[in-house]
Amino acid sequence: MAEYNRVSECVGVITLRNPPVNALSAAVRQGIVDAVQRALSDPNVKSVVICGQNGIFCGGADIKEFGSNMTGHPLIPMIHAIESANKPVVAAIEGSALGGGLELALGCHYRIAHSKARLGLPEVSLGLLPAAGGSQRLPRLIGVPAALNLITTGRHVTAAEALQLGIVDQVTDHNTVDAAVKFALSVAGRSLDPRRISTHPCPQQPDLDALFEEVMQKVRQSARGAIAPIACVQAVRAAATLPYAQGMERERELMATLFTSGQARALQYCFFAERAVGRWRMPSGARWDTSKSRPVHKAAVIGLGTMGRGITVALAQTGLSVIAVETQEKQLMEAKQAISGMLERGAKRRGVAPALDGVIYSQNIQAVADVDLVIEAVFEDIALKTKVFQQLSAVCKPGTLLCTNTSALDVDQLASETPNPELVVGMHFFAPAHVMKLLEVVYGPRSSPQAVATAMQLGKKMGKASVAVGNCRGFVGNRMLKPYIEEAFFLLEEGATPELVDQALEEFGFPMGVFRMSDLSGLDVGWRVRKGDGLVEPGTASGRFARIRQGRRYSPLGDLLCEEGRFGQKTGRGWYQYDKPGSRVARSDPWLHSFLGAYRAQHGLVARRIDHQEVLERCLYALINEGFHILDDGIAAGPEDIDVIYVSGYGWPRHRGGPMFYANMVGLAKVLERLEHYQQLHPEVPHLQPSSLLRRLVASGSPPIHKWGEAIKKLHSQL
Numbered sequence: 001m002a003e004y005n006r007v008s009e010c011v012g013v014i015t016l017r018n019p020p021v022n023a024l025s026a027a028v029r030q031g032i033v034d035a036v037q038r039a040l041s042d043p044n045v046k047s048v049v050i051c052g053q054n055g056i057f058c059g060g061a062d063i064k065e066f067g068s069n070m071t072g073h074p075l076i077p078m079i080h081a082i083e084s085a086n087k088p089v090v091a092a093i094e095g096s097a098l099g100g101g102l103e104l105a106l107g108c109h110y111r112i113a114h115s116k117a118r119l120g121l122p123e124v125s126l127g128l129l130p131a132a133g134g135s136q137r138l139p140r141l142i143g144v145p146a147a148l149n150l151i152t153t154g155r156h157v158t159a160a161e162a163l164q165l166g167i168v169d170q171v172t173d174h175n176t177v178d179a180a181v182k183f184a185l186s187v188a189g190r191s192l193d194p195r196r197i198s199t200h201p202c203p204q205q206p207d208l209d210a211l212f213e214e215v216m217q218k219v220r221q222s223a224r225g226a227i228a229p230i231a232c233v234q235a236v237r238a239a240a241t242l243p244y245a246q247g248m249e250r251e252r253e254l255m256a257t258l259f260t261s262g263q264a265r266a267l268q269y270c271f272f273a274e275r276a277v278g279r280w281r282m283p284s285g286a287r288w289d290t291s292k293s294r295p296v297h298k299a300a301v302i303g304l305g306t307m308g309r310g311i312t313v314a315l316a317q318t319g320l321s322v323i324a325v326e327t328q329e330k331q332l333m334e335a336k337q338a339i340s341g342m343l344e345r346g347a348k349r350r351g352v353a354p355a356l357d358g359v360i361y362s363q364n365i366q367a368v369a370d371v372d373l374v375i376e377a378v379f380e381d382i383a384l385k386t387k388v389f390q391q392l393s394a395v396c397k398p399g400t401l402l403c404t405n406t407s408a409l410d411v412d413q414l415a416s417e418t419p420n421p422e423l424v425v426g427m428h429f430f431a432p433a434h435v436m437k438l439l440e441v442v443y444g445p446r447s448s449p450q451a452v453a454t455a456m457q458l459g460k461k462m463g464k465a466s467v468a469v470g471n472c473r474g475f476v477g478n479r480m481l482k483p484y485i486e487e488a489f490f491l492l493e494e495g496a497t498p499e500l501v502d503q504a505l506e507e508f509g510f511p512m513g514v515f516r517m518s519d520l521s522g523l524d525v526g527w528r529v530r531k532g533d534g535l536v537e538p539g540t541a542s543g544r545f546a547r548i549r550q551g552r553r554y555s556p557l558g559d560l561l562c563e564e565g566r567f568g569q570k571t572g573r574g575w576y577q578y579d580k581p582g583s584r585v586a587r588s589d590p591w592l593h594s595f596l597g598a599y600r601a602q603h604g605l606v607a608r609r610i611d612h613q614e615v616l617e618r619c620l621y622a623l624i625n626e627g628f629h630i631l632d633d634g635i636a637a638g639p640e641d642i643d644v645i646y647v648s649g650y651g652w653p654r655h656r657g658g659p660m661f662y663a664n665m666v667g668l669a670k671v672l673e674r675l676e677h678y679q680q681l682h683p684e685v686p687h688l689q690p691s692s693l694l695r696r697l698v699a700s701g702s703p704p705i706h707k708w709g710e711a712i713k714k715l716h717s718q719l
């Protein structure tokens with residue numbers, strides 16, 4: 001899987017052939033080894049070029065091989081053989097040179113990149129480090145600070161930045177392989193000693209210890225429990241302080257620890273899960289590969305509150321022309337100013353011109369008559385949304401797709417109010433909509449596959465992790481969040497504090513625990529929903545029965561805080577206290593603690609000691625249990641869909657793979673046993689009742705997560 005040719009009489013060209021990204025599989029590695037040997041032993045060949053087919057140099061080691069017993073020629077000696085070759089080897093980098101691909105290029109004596117190429121060492125995002133010598137060569141080539149930055153973040157750099165950093169020797173706008181061949185001819189016969197990076201010392205760096213300490217601190221803070229970024233710093237430290245051979249030994253040891261860690265498995269699972277969700281399917285049998293999306297040239301957003309503004313920015317940044325509609329003049333002017341600011345800031349960050357002219361503002365819904373797709377983002381009220389949908393159906397040209405941005409309302413009910421329900425889908429964005437990666441594309445039983453395909457395609461264009469999900473209360477993300485939050489409330493009743501619950505969840509890896517999060521998003525949001533559900537009862541009734549509502553355990557704690565005007569950060573008080581309304585630093589609040597004490601006394605609850613383990617099991621297993629219900633109901637097509645939703649939109653630590661992956665890692669039997677345990681203790685809490693799918697999976701021998709789909713199909717066919 002590496003082709004060898006001789007061109008211009010004396011240049012051996014080795015082309016990696018392993019579509020789609022020329023990953024370094026065992027066959028490719030063997031191909032390179034054979035071709036290099038051939039080139040070096042051919043007296044007519046004076047220099048060598050390595051390139052990749054189809055405009056991509058190499059996407060790195062073959063990640064699929066990591067899950068199996070890796071066999072074949074190892075990467076490190078292959079790269080060493082190239083570096084120690086006595087003929088110049090030039091890497092011709094088009095498309096991407098990532099991970100092992102860039103490490104291969106660093107083993108070459110020269111690197112020529114196309115101006116559109118991207119280079120990087122993203123191993124850290126897969127729970128690994130650049131362990132084919134990358135952690136040792138890159139600091140020698142570009143210095144410790146720049147190498148630390150690239151290796152610990154895994155960010156990709158443009159060819160221009162790579163040239164500036166000294167990673168590549170030349171950038172071309174023309175045919176890269178031709179440029180590399182020409183270059184290879186020009187350097188034939190020159191001494192190669194200065195070009196062998198592993199023989200260089202690391203560039204001197206003043207205050208090396210202070211630098212590493214500072215970076216390590218920063219990395220520990222942002223890693224939130226992930227071990228790979230820390231190992232990356234340790235590996236670069238070895239490059240800076242040890243001779244190359246010893247540095248390589250340290251790289252190997254660190255990699256061995258990472259490679260077998262659960263975190264690497266989780267992160268690699270996330271990589272494939274993110275790609276798997278693009279291959280969506282609906283219970284009707286409609287699928288991504290048999291459903292054609294419609295072209296969208298012009299879109300509209302109705303309602304320019306926080307969500308509508310973010311959605312307008314996200315659409316305009318893709319280059320679409322957008323009609324932004326807000327009926328009140330004052331709100332329209334405010335929105336215009338805010339959207340222009342967001343577009344300008346975004347463009348500055350990305351180094352492009354702001355798409356200000358791409359947005360046309362209007363007070364009149366008639367302005368959307370000729371758009372291809374509308375995203376309605378008015379207030380979360382079914383009567384209002386229904387009215388807007390009816391107006392849109394009358395105004396829009398035939399075939400316009402009508403999307404609703406809702407986090408909870410019934411998409412099918414809305415669709416049924418329009419003459420063409422097949423054109424209606426939900427697009428559940430997350431605030432701020434131009435920043436947050438997640439998009440739930442919600443289909444009802446009548447949504448056409450074409451409508452789903454179009455919304456999914458648009459999501460991809462906006463750079464979102466788009467996941468197609470069925471229609472139910474809360475869809476996937478918020479439906480699973482409900483039992484998680486309820487368990488956290490129950491834990492407070494039983495003796496925990498917001499600080500204890502949040503600490504357990506933050507140590508697990510969430511950026512914020514449930515109570516800090518609730519203070520940030522506003523306690524009034526859930527209060528309004530609970531009121532709508534008829535759950536909120538004013539008054540001070542006490543005892544157990546005051547906490548049983550609609551036949552199940554209910555905690556009115558959140559309602560009581562709202563009655564006190566404690567809505568979270570925006571009022572300066574919530575589960576924590578803040579210096580002033582709008583301030584972000586949460587401080588423990590003695591008032592809250594005595595309030596909890598009084599509440600427990602009023603309801604005859606005796607506080608007991610609750611540890612982190614119980615917090616995690618009660619909150620997370622309740623959430624996971626709901627995930628199994630969702631799979632059983634066919635609302636999510638597979639565990640990957642749920643996991644991508646949680647990792648991209650709900651702060652689930654990526655190095656733990658997502659809730660369903662985590663359940664698989666913990667062991668389904670263990671999750672079932674703990675749910676049964678808590679259900680016995682709390683029989684009035686239905687969400688602790690283990691899902692029948694979880695029971696059936698355990699009964700069928702707890703298949704690994706990649707086999708759940710098959711198992712679910714089989715279990716359903718047996719029903």
Ligand SMILES: CCC/C=C/C(=O)SCCNC(=O)CCNC(=O)[C@H](O)C(C)(C)COP(=O)([O-])OP(=O)([O-])OC[C@H]1O[C@@H](n2cnc3c(N)ncnc32)[C@H](O)[C@@H]1OP(=O)([O-])[O-]
Nearest residue numbers: 021023059060061062063064096098099100122131132275
């Ligand atoms: C051992 C020592 C140290 C070395 C470690 C490493 O190198 S670790 C590696 C470090 N390297 C990285 O982390 C780079 C990872 N890759 C990427 O970042 C991107 O794929 C891209 C930028 C190369 C192309 O983006 P794009 O949007 O054009 O395309 P796309 O993303 O949709 O992928 C298309 C298909 O290719 C598949 N696939 C991709 N890469 C690999 C791989 N390495 N392997 C296997 N498969 C891979 C991908 O699953 C998908 O398959 P599907 O779903 O069609 O069956």
